[in-house]
Amino acid sequence: MDQIGFLAPRPAVLARRREIVADLLDLMPPGCLVHEERELVPFETDAFVSYRRLPLAVALPETTAEVAAVLKYCHRYGVPVVPRGAGTSLAGGAIPQEDAVVLGLSKMSRILEVDYANRTATVQAGVTNLSISDAVSADGYFYAPDPSSQLACTIGGNIGMNSGGAHCLKYGVTTNNLLGVKLVLIDGTVVELGGKALDAGGLDLLGLVCGGEGQLGVVTEATVRLIARPEGARPVLFGFDSSEDAGACVADVIGAGIIPVAIEFMDKPAIEICEAFAQAGYPMDVEALLIVEVEGSDAEMDAMLGKIIEIAGRHGVRVVKESQSATEAALIWKGRKSAFGATGRIADYICMDGTVPLGQLSHVLRGTAEIVAKYGLRVANVFHAGDGNMHPLILFNANDPEDAARAEAAGNDILKLCVDAGGCLTGEHGVGVEKRDLMRHQYAEVDLAQQMAVRAAFDPQWLLNPSKVFPLEGRPAA
């Protein structure tokens, strides 16, 4: 298996490194430019740790004007720019390169306005996902998209990757909860897209920017939708004898017109890993587990749960366990949300993110098991079943290069299986570098060319996050 390549650094930029650093030091306030090699190390990768590149420098602006100044400079001198939130990308979306300036938004972390009458929050891009909900929770509101990394990941990164989470079955992903952004274009121009009014008066450029993986511009502020928090929420555990039974149950619940807030799936290896970490009270004698969350008043939750339990009964559910307290509910979610971290304690892993149509869940789970077995590896499955967004965690030993290569190859085979089943390469993590070279499996050349043309409309010189998303061969000349 070949290693994933990056664009060759631009010699003209490398040759001017010293000068560029000096110029950027002039543009930025004191303490906002990192350029000493050892200080650059924390920025050399993100949560896709298999790949590392030291950037040329890291700018940590405090204002939109500083972001604009850096972009204007880089645009003028042809210096690539890699935007970065908290660096939690599982797809390598924030991994820099040797000729690039990293534009880190971590210092722009203020909540600018909370407007309950209009149910919006306007925040700087470096605000963490969870801190929005934390800021409004006492007043009975929350921000819906909840990626598992929500304690650390930033709203700017969420917008870049159009992040999802466990509760998007009901509330949608980032793009459905984003009302507006302040966006700095590569030439330093600042534009406002959207705002507190719904929908676009012209072309929906906001819809392109969300999920644009930092290739269309740099978001410095965002206006997001707040939702009144439901009266109560109750996660319930459903244990099954097989993954097939659990998968069929999910399809039937949705097919019956019941849409819970979340339906999460774990197979036995995942249950064992998460239970050992969180002591969440997961049943240990089942092959597959669903966490189904309902919300509303007690009467509403009882009514909906009654229907779900009846359907689960038809699929031979063996264990039904309702959380009896807020603490228990929190533990159930803690176990699920620490799945990746807990897996990391027992082995190295890579996490896939393909999405498949619900009817294909069982087929793809079986296929995943066969692929992983063929490469002599182990897998734990923990994912958002309600919307078909799968997360097989392929376990391997990172100290063994052959093992690592096998894991990467198995991951690629699994993603191809997802695409062939009518799904896609990535449901919420993004393409980044990780899935870039698989794009041709999902898209024809003409499809990719159209996407690249739109991308170039924003950044004709391909300076923004240039090594990502689109295969390096076959790109239009900048």
Place this chain on the structure above:
Amino acid sequence: MTAVHEPLSEEAAARLVQVASLSSARFVIRGGGTRSLFSPPEGTEALSTRALAGITAYNPAEMTMTARSGTPLAEIEAALAEKRQMLAFEPTDLKALTGAEGASTIGGVFATNASGPRRFVAGAARDSLLGVRFVNGCGEIVKAGGRVMKNVTGLDLAKVLAGSHGSLALVTEVTFRVLPVPETAATVVVSGLNDAEAAAAMATAMALPVEVSGAAHLPESVRGRFAGGALPGEGAATVLRLEGLAASVAVRQEKLAAELAAFGPVSVLDAETTKALWREIRDAAPYADGTARPLWRVSVAPTMGHQLVAALRLETGVDAFYDWQGGLLWLRMEADPEAALLRRYVKALGGGHATLVRARPEVLAATPVFEPQAEAVAALSAQVKASFDPSGVFVSRMVG
């Protein structure tokens, strides 16, 4: 009479466009012709999706449907109704308003992002759109997105095509998300509130954990034209819709009515009346008055809606009602559309956009029907347009 092309297949459409891109032919894309905001200019030809019709896949258990863009909306809604499903965004039907004839198509619904009352909580047409096939301005057949709920693989081209009013590409097929029809629905009505009080009442309702799925304010001037004049109470009607399982709606309805009693007299409408009422709100029924008086659809922050109307009233004759918690205004002018005045106030009140959906043909032709964009955004939009349609085959008023 403008020439009308009705390609029988996606391939035929692609060939037509390819030839046009190499000549000076220019197309105005046409679905059912029920949402068009202008008559095709001199020298353009109509490119119709009429023959690109039919539902190609419907999987109720996966809550997705795929249909060719020329499929009549009525056919799609009938197929969904059979499985007790629906389009969550409640597509508007503006035929009675504009006097247009013909059958609305699903392609036209997405091309205009035509979203009704549920939009402010459940998303617009663009939020339901999962994937598209389209012919770009070079005559290439392109696909984007897919048929799964969560998909971040590459740029989300479906989003920018939704609501692009035929300015970028000829969409030939759409895949969209559908939702189960709620078991039942009810509407809580608060009577006699002025516009400002209604804004406060609606904000209060939205702050409660009762999942309001429609929030509209029908001032006294229009209330008689809803529900056959049978809305309960006196004066304006502020209406809040609840949907879901019967047991749950009953609980929430009680909670909401209790909270809103502080604002004014409260009554409740049953499921059947609720259905009819929200259809009328969706289609701006009171303004289907057989006239061509200028009618605007204005989107602003919910708390700004009534302020905008109050400001306009000081300067011109205007009638209005509110949807989306006050954030969507249907605004009828007495005579002149007053585009500049209206847009100045929209801007002064925090921004938004106004679209002229009806006026006499010569007024429509002379008025910028879409909100003019800030210079940098307009420049960017023109670049995006060029990336889909470099030689400008597709003529639309949205992007020049």
